[in-house]
């Protein structure tokens with residue numbers, strides 16, 4: 001399967017030399033017409049593709065200030081050139097953020113600017129050909145829309161915005177990506193990315209309840225479609241069965257149970273993820289978001305809580321109120337929407353959760369900031385809460401915690417390599433190579449500080465790590481959910497764990513009999 | 514000759530002002546439909562002003578990004594700023610005291626400007642990644658600015674020009690009362706290239722000047738949970754959505 005070499009760890013993280021066309025190719029599988037038409041795209045290259053492309057580009061330039069300004073304002077300073085994990089991992093110069101933007105900017109200049117219309121050579125403008133579109137398709141599917149480049153750009157240019165626009169344009173001329181479009185179609189038809197139907201989901205949740213009862217002796221509930229709960233839980237569908245995701249779900253269940261917050265998932269909206277973001281389609285982001293509004297109304301909940309998922313939290317935090325709000329029918333005393341980590345952190349602050357950190361003493365943890373949480377959202381009421389809150393929760397659950405190198409965490413975090421709609425097997429080479437900078441930083445803390453495991457709060461990161469860790473010589477289960485740690489450490493009232501810990505209670509209980 | 518330059522500058526001025534205004538109007542008219550500040554982002558408008566000021570004055574992101582580019586780039590821009598302030602004396606009849614004092618401090622800004630530009634040019638020529646992304650125009654901008662700086666230096670330190678006459682000329686431009694211009698070679702080159710710069714600015718990457726302030730990634734307040742943010746073109750979708758209400 002692997003017909004490529006895993007990149008070697010670099011002795012010194014120097015800036016790589018460029019290797020032309022290292023990742024030239026056809027890109028991921030093109031979508032099938034049936035997926036596209038459901039999403040409102042033509043599904044094949046129309047005869048007048050050139051006009052259509054330029055029309056759509058003009059349309060987006062008129063709709064998105066970001067795109068219009070970014071097309072003009074790049075000063076070609078080169079500051080971003082060594083910031084992208086895909087460039088670092090592949091050395092292909094077209095994976096330098098500015099070069100990626102230039103694929104579109106060259107066409108923009110040719111057709112939309114005075115300089116490019118009359119002096120194309122001077123400003124590096126090119127004609128739009130089908131080859132150009134194919135190159136777009138390939139390289140705009142080598143960007144995980146992680147925004148790392150924008151942190152370092154003096155003009156604040158966010159390549160992710162350009163990538164999203166490019167994908168939207170491509171989809172309009174029949175060159176959409178199969179993975180993302182198929183998933184969105186499943187969300188519309190079945191309710192979640194994985195195509196897990198309601199009854200199957202219900203079965204899984206029932207099993208979890210039984211397991212909880214056996215393990216802890218406490219009736220932790222995992223409801224589906226139950227009307228009148230306090231909260232609607234929106235969580236990525238991978239949480240329902242993938243490892244280590246499901247251990248996180250168990251963690252949310254325990255925390256919410258302990259706090260007495262009743263909650264349910266919705267079979268209609270059994271998916272927090274919103275791949276509309278990845279394909280850059282406002283209409284689809286909105287349509288996917290609307291399921292949440294509808295579910296909240298149908299199930300008559302008072303609040304909406306999101307599980308661990310990076311881009312889902314971006315869409316939830318940054319867009320949900322705009323796209324599917326106002327949520328005036330929900331309880332205004334809670335943030336709308338709220339992240340499960342905000343719930344857990346708040347409860348820890350208030351001393352409402354009892355934690356036995358010793359349960360995690362065999363672990364030394366580090367934390368991977370997921371790009372969409374780190375650079376496109378917030379938690380809590382202070383800027384940077386998205387960094388501090390997960391760390392605080394980990395440290396409340398585990399005694400041993402070490403951060404990775406400062407240049408690779410918080411808002412400078414490296415993407416896991418699988419975000420932005422690239423978490424598909426047909427992009428395995430890219431995913432492995434793109435993981436290099438994160439793996440190097442992890443390697444460093446394992447060697448210097450004895451770190452054993454890495455925690456994340458994103459379903460995509462977790463899946464990507466499970467696949468790529470082994471390529472770099474780590475165990476695949478080194479990746480953990482943050483609420484998995486919580487789940488291990490939490491001591492619920494009346495649980496077996498509590499009895500074990502307080503020993504006496506058990507005896508007392510017996511003697512009282 | 515004087516008439517040609519007078520005309521050239523009138524045209525250049527109009528192109529610059531109209532071109533830039535049109536771009537700024539365009540940037541402010543195109544909606545920013547979703548909240549996309551790069552976080553951590555400020556929670557208030559005041560915070561955003563501080564964030565933008567740090568970028569515009571200190572090049573904060575560039576500093577984090579690459580110390581050499583920052584050094585040369587910042588040196589160039591700050592020197593340019595001082596040079597331009599110094600040039601105000603050509604356009605103000607009675608030069609105010611602070612500007613007169615700046616003359617001494619700013620004496621050598623031309624040199625640091627030149628060094629900064631030279632550093633950026635060397636980087637562009639010799640760092641493979643930067644060379645890869647450079648179009649001919651990217652080099653030409655640096656060279657153009659270097660020649661402007663060089664001719665300025667020549668006028669100031671080597672073969673002086675009649676700056677009183679230059680002042681008459683530029684004040685004349687402002688008053689639409691054209692005056693004769695000294696015709697020494699460095700000045701001719703200096704002014705010609707300055708006019709070229711003014712004319713090309715609204716059609717080039719020098720649009721980074723307004724662009725910086727219009728980047729939604731930097732100029733938005735981080736408050737999407739508190740406030741909705743509907744673009745005019747999304748209003749219809751939004752109205753459609755409002756039909757879904759609790760019964």
Ligand code: HEM
Pocket residue numbers: 075076077154155568569570572575582585586587589590633634637651654655658710719721722725
């Ligand atoms: C608000 C004012 C301005 C700000 C905040 C600003 C900021 C920047 C920044 C951050 C860079 C990238 C780093 C670098 O290469 O220096 C840059 C590059 C550049 N700026 Fe400006 N700038 C401003 C005004 C101007 C003006 C008035 C000019 C020219 C007349 C100018 C000409 C250039 C050029 C030519 C470059 C490219 C340098 C290269 O090729 O590497 N800038 N600017």
Ligand code: HEM
Pocket residue numbers: 593596599600603622623626658661662663664665666668669670673674676679683703704707
């Ligand atoms: C209408 C516009 C301009 C006029 C009339 C003008 C004229 C002059 C004159 C007469 C000098 C010689 C000063 C002296 O001998 O003391 C000079 C110097 C200089 N000019 Fe300009 N100039 C103009 C615009 C510019 C611009 C836009 C730049 C930069 C991009 C520039 C950069 C310089 C530099 C670096 C010097 C040398 C140092 C100094 O005197 O500050 N000039 N200019």
Ligand code: SF4
Pocket residue numbers: 083084085086095096097100142143144145146147148149150158159160163415
């Ligand atoms: S958004 Fe991320 S993946 Fe895309 S170009 Fe920038 S750094 Fe690379």
Ligand code: SF4
Pocket residue numbers: 073074075076077078079080081097098152153154155156157
């Ligand atoms: S850092 Fe920004 S301005 Fe500089 S080359 Fe990259 S995208 Fe362009």
